[in-house]
Amino acid sequence: MNFSELTQAALLGTGRQAIAIAAGESELGRLLAQLDWNRREEALLAAAALSGLHEATGQLPARDTAPAPEPCAGEELPRLSERAGSLLLRLLGGDFPELLPECLRRCARAGQLPFPEALPALLTTGLARAELRADILPVLGRRGRWLAAQNPDWAWAIGATADDETIWHVGGGGARLLFLQRLRRTNPARARELLTSTWKDETPEDRAGFISILETGLTLEDEPFLEAALEDKRKEVRRNAAALLAQTPGSALNQRMTDRVAPLLKFVPGESGKLKKSKPGSVEITLPGECDKAMQRDGVEPRPLTGFGEKIWWLIQMLEMTPLDFWTTKWNAAPAEIVAASLPGEWEKEMFEAWTRAAVRQKNAAWAGSLFSIAVRTKQVTRLAGLVGAMSAPQRELLFTPLIDADDGQAGEIQGALVHCCQHEWSPEFSRTVLKWLRKITARQSSDWQLRGQFKGFAAHLAVSTLNEASGGWPTDATSWEFWSKGVDEFLALAQFRSDLHAAFPSSNPSTHHLI
Amino acid sequence: MNETCAWGAIQGSGRDPYQTSIDLAGPAFKCTCPSRKFPCKHGLGLFLIVAQQPDSLTEKQPPAWTTEWLSKRVEKEEKKIAKAAAPETPPDPEARKKSAAAAEKRAASREARVTAGLDELSVWLNDLVRTGFATLPGKPSSFWATPAARLVDAQATGVARRVQALDGITTTGDRWPARLLRETSLLHLAREGWSRLAELPSGTQADLRAAIGFSTSQEEVYAQPGVQDQWLVLAQCLEQEERLRVQRTWLFGSHSKRFALCLSFSAAPNQPLDVSLVPGTQIAAELVFFPGTRPLRAMVRQRQGSPEFSPPQLPHASVAEASAFAAACLTGNPWLERVPFALARVTPMPRAQGWMVRDDAGQCLPLETSESQAWTLAALSGGRPVGLAGEWNREAFRPLSVWAEGRFLRL
Numbered sequence: 001m002n003f004s005e006l007t008q009a010a011l012l013g014t015g016r017q018a019i020a021i022a023a024g025e026s027e028l029g030r031l032l033a034q035l036d037w038n039r040r041e042e043a044l045l046a047a048a049a050l051s052g053l054h055e056a057t058g059q060l061p062a063r064d065t066a067p068a069p070e071p072c073a074g075e076e077l078p079r080l081s082e083r084a085g086s087l088l089l090r091l092l093g094g095d096f097p098e099l100l101p102e103c104l105r106r107c108a109r110a111g112q113l114p115f116p117e118a119l120p121a122l123l124t125t126g127l128a129r130a131e132l133r134a135d136i137l138p139v140l141g142r143r144g145r146w147l148a149a150q151n152p153d154w155a156w157a158i159g160a161t162a163d164d165e166t167i168w169h170v171g172g173g174g175a176r177l178l179f180l181q182r183l184r185r186t187n188p189a190r191a192r193e194l195l196t197s198t199w200k201d202e203t204p205e206d207r208a209g210f211i212s213i214l215e216t217g218l219t220l221e222d223e224p225f226l227e228a229a230l231e232d233k234r235k236e237v238r239r240n241a242a243a244l245l246a247q248t249p250g251s252a253l254n255q256r257m258t259d260r261v262a263p264l265l266k267f268v269p270g271e272s273g274k275l276k277k278s279k280p281g282s283v284e285i286t287l288p289g290e291c292d293k294a295m296q297r298d299g300v301e302p303r304p305l306t307g308f309g310e311k312i313w314w315l316i317q318m319l320e321m322t323p324l325d326f327w328t329t330k331w332n333a334a335p336a337e338i339v340a341a342s343l344p345g346e347w348e349k350e351m352f353e354a355w356t357r358a359a360v361r362q363k364n365a366a367w368a369g370s371l372f373s374i375a376v377r378t379k380q381v382t383r384l385a386g387l388v389g390a391m392s393a394p395q396r397e398l399l400f401t402p403l404i405d406a407d408d409g410q411a412g413e414i415q416g417a418l419v420h421c422c423q424h425e426w427s428p429e430f431s432r433t434v435l436k437w438l439r440k441i442t443a444r445q446s447s448d449w450q451l452r453g454q455f456k457g458f459a460a461h462l463a464v465s466t467l468n469e470a471s472g473g474w475p476t477d478a479t480s481w482e483f484w485s486k487g488v489d490e491f492l493a494l495a496q497f498r499s500d501l502h503a504a505f506p507s508s509n510p511s512t513h514h515l516i
Numbered sequence: 517m518n519e520t521c522a523w524g525a526i527q528g529s530g531r532d533p534y535q536t537s538i539d540l541a542g543p544a545f546k547c548t549c550p551s552r553k554f555p556c557k558h559g560l561g562l563f564l565i566v567a568q569q570p571d572s573l574t575e576k577q578p579p580a581w582t583t584e585w586l587s588k589r590v591e592k593e594e595k596k597i598a599k600a601a602a603p604e605t606p607p608d609p610e611a612r613k614k615s616a617a618a619a620e621k622r623a624a625s626r627e628a629r630v631t632a633g634l635d636e637l638s639v640w641l642n643d644l645v646r647t648g649f650a651t652l653p654g655k656p657s658s659f660w661a662t663p664a665a666r667l668v669d670a671q672a673t674g675v676a677r678r679v680q681a682l683d684g685i686t687t688t689g690d691r692w693p694a695r696l697l698r699e700t701s702l703l704h705l706a707r708e709g710w711s712r713l714a715e716l717p718s719g720t721q722a723d724l725r726a727a728i729g730f731s732t733s734q735e736e737v738y739a740q741p742g743v744q745d746q747w748l749v750l751a752q753c754l755e756q757e758e759r760l761r762v763q764r765t766w767l768f769g770s771h772s773k774r775f776a777l778c779l780s781f782s783a784a785p786n787q788p789l790d791v792s793l794v795p796g797t798q799i800a801a802e803l804v805f806f807p808g809t810r811p812l813r814a815m816v817r818q819r820q821g822s823p824e825f826s827p828p829q830l831p832h833a834s835v836a837e838a839s840a841f842a843a844a845c846l847t848g849n850p851w852l853e854r855v856p857f858a859l860a861r862v863t864p865m866p867r868a869q870g871w872m873v874r875d876d877a878g879q880c881l882p883l884e885t886s887e888s889q890a891w892t893l894a895a896l897s898g899g900r901p902v903g904l905a906g907e908w909n910r911e912a913f914r915p916l917s918v919w920a921e922g923r924f925l926r927l
Binding site: 003004006007010011012013014015016040041042044045046048049052053056057058059060061062063064065066068069070071072115116117119120143146147150151 | 638641642643645646647648649650651693694696697698700701702704705708835836839843844846847850863865866867872874878879880881882888891892894895896898899900910920923925
């Protein structure tokens with residue numbers, strides 16, 4: 001009786017059936033025959049012990065004949081240092097999540113690959129967080145791509161780096177998106193051609209995702225495709241197409257929009273009086289009469305946002321889509337002058353909204369700078385992030401430094417918001433300005449919950465060369481210290497980690513990596 | 517810092533800096549601070565510096581306060597060994613006789629309890645087989661916990677643990693009836709063996725006593741002849757058993773070709789586990805083995821020098837060799853729950869039925885791992901053979917350590 005027959009008997013129970021003994025002539029059979037089968041339960045257990053052990057010790061390993069995956073080719077690039085490798089593993093394990101992109105870029109710049117044990121976590125991170133994929137791909141190496149090819153979850157990483165266009169026709173959504181992004185950077189015309197060739201078969205979601213990729217390398221050549229997309233069934237696609245056309249100098253939509261708004265605004269220049277007080281300029285506003293089909297086709301939404309009148313809302317949208325430079329050229333006036341002239345009066349809030357939206361959308365640094373000063377003066381903290389995003393790093397630092405320097409450690413709200421939305425890697429000078437201000441605030445201000453919450457994040461932007469200066473000079477004896485110490489400790493821990501991280505890579509000229 | 521120790525003067529809240537030393541072979545800590553935490557924050561801080569910035573500790577000659585402490589440690593260690601080797605003899609033969617008699621009485625009473633407990637277990641087992649395993653799925657936890665608790669009362673803790681482990685076995689897939697029959701038949705075998713213990717060979721007696729839950733005293737183990745060897749620390753794992761944390765460390769002797777298992781237990785969260793055996797390293801040491809047919813469980817009696825990293829010579833050249841080794845171990849001790857495998861060249865592969873490792877001859881073992889561990893293993897291998905050490909549980913191989921591309925990693 002073998003083990004599986006005994007198992008069957010045990011499953012049914014000896015109470016319901018007699019057990020047939022087939023002892024056999026083998027050594028095992030002779031042993032089984034010695035059992036007292038009148039005591040069924042004990043005999044069955046003893047037989048199972050004997051035959052189970054007999055089978056376990058005589059078991060031959062299974063044979064596998066399925067083809068083995070092709071071994072991975074050796075890497076061309078060197079591996080990270082042990083230290084850098086272990087820091088990356090800590091980041092992948094969830095420490096300091098804000099530093100993962102910086103670490104990945106540092107690896108890529110050093111031309112070094114992570115240790116293989118980091119690859120599954122990297123591929124899984126890329127699956128969940130699509131925004132990190134572009135940073136993950138360059139450090140996967142051959143081993144990472146070899147691994148990704150064996151797990152359907154990691155398909156996003158396959159082909160994303162290949163030059164082969166077949167991925168566009170056979171790949172999954174994520175892989176195709178990455179491929180198109182990459183191709184658009186190197187060969188924008190080919191990317192548009194490929195997109196056009198499959199456009200009618202794409203799902204509405206994919207169309208909405210793909211069309212926004214055209215923002216990279218956008219030219220007038222994209223116009224026919226985008227004009228056609230203005231008729232798309234999905235609203236998101238139509239709006240993206242209109243926004244892209246509005247950004248394209250010389251496009252027909254651009255001209256149509258300009259034609260619509262040009263008669264609605266009239267600029268009266270100010271007079272710089274010599275003896276009398278100078279008179280500021282003004283902008284006279286005429287509201288549009290209707291939102292016709294053509295306007296809607298060009299991306300104007302007829303229903304206003306809460307808090308806005310219908311007609312002024314149409315104007316705001318049209319201004320957002322009209323190049324700001326059109327006004328400066330037409331009226332031969334500086335952005336600051338136009339902003340100052342258009343705000344006073346009935347439509348102050350609405351015009352500020354219109355110009356701000358336009359500056360942010362068009363990433364117009366000069367306009368953003370003028371509007372920024374007003375936002376700071378009127379403490380419109382929620383507006384700052386967008387405007388700061390439209391400015392270049394040096395412009396931001398130039399504007400912010402005096403504001404931050406001037407703060408005596410009492411106010412802090414605007415400054416905190418500024419530093420918070422200043423997401424580029426700061427120059428050493430600006431880093432020191434912020435450090436000085438933070439020390440001042442923590443010494444004089446007894447509490448500021450919002451700032452304490454943002455504190456840690458600031459360390460992610462300090463210039464690498466100033467990380468070692470961060471630890472000293474804190475007002476540890478001040479009465480306010482009890483409130484601030486936790487935030488400062490977290491800030492310093494992050495700064496220390498970054499310092500360790502950069503020290504773990506071969507040194508490079510620091511001037512190459514501030515102000516990205 | 518030098519090869520054996522690290523030291524530092526650390527400014528704390530006291531007037532004078534604290535003098536902190538670490539014996540790196542232990543590691544063991546010594547500090548002059550008054551903290552009751554052990555190791556104290558100064559020791560840990562210094563240890564972190566040793567681990568992360570060893571270059572910053574440039575001094576090579578230890579100060580007097582470190583060398584004094586180290587030599588005291590060596591003295592203490594020697595005394596402990598001497599004491600273990602020569603068990604104390606009570607001066608008065610009369611008293612000795614008395615205490616021996618008392619011990620014998622205690623032992624006899626425990627054996628009687630175990631006998632009663634196992635008899636009761638036998639009735640329960642027979643009931644299971646009579647009514648049939650098919651009635652078992654869906655039984656409440658108490659169905660298994662009650663007999664287990666009675667075995668704990670009967671001081672048969674090893675058997676109790678095995679009965680408790682049956683809870684949930686009916687949800688372990690299609691093969692659960694075979695698994696349950698295997699486990700119950702081994703319990704039956706333990707009871708049968710116990711009923712005629714004296715007739716069994718001494719090694720089997722020891723295996724069975726250990727399986728039932730009798731412990732062997734440290735003195736008794738230390739009295740065994742030692743095995744001096746260069747021991748490779750193959751693998752380590754930590755498991756939670758009820759409120760007890762159990763750390764298993766597997767070693768392999770490069771000359772004796774013997775495997776050894778060192779256990780460390782922690783009953784409370786702040787009770788530290790033994791950290792002196794670092795997987796991937798080799799140590800010169802003398803081990804003493806617990807008695808048994810094919811002794812595996814061991815303790816380090818004495819170690820020499822500091823651990824070294826060196827490329828290992830893993831003993832199992834093929835899956836067939838490892839399987840033959842498992843068969844030999846199980847033949848000697850059928851109650852053995854885990855057999856150490858140290859495979860020199862296997863390649864991990866995903867298959868429809870789960871992950872496995874395959875050797876050059878095409879023979880394979882199913883793996884017991886989490887998905888993420890398996891993918892880490894695949895990443896480390898890159899489709900090429902790696903060295904793997906771990907535990908075979910009769911059904912699957914649980915990898916714990918990997919040697920790949922000249923590197924060692926714990927999974």
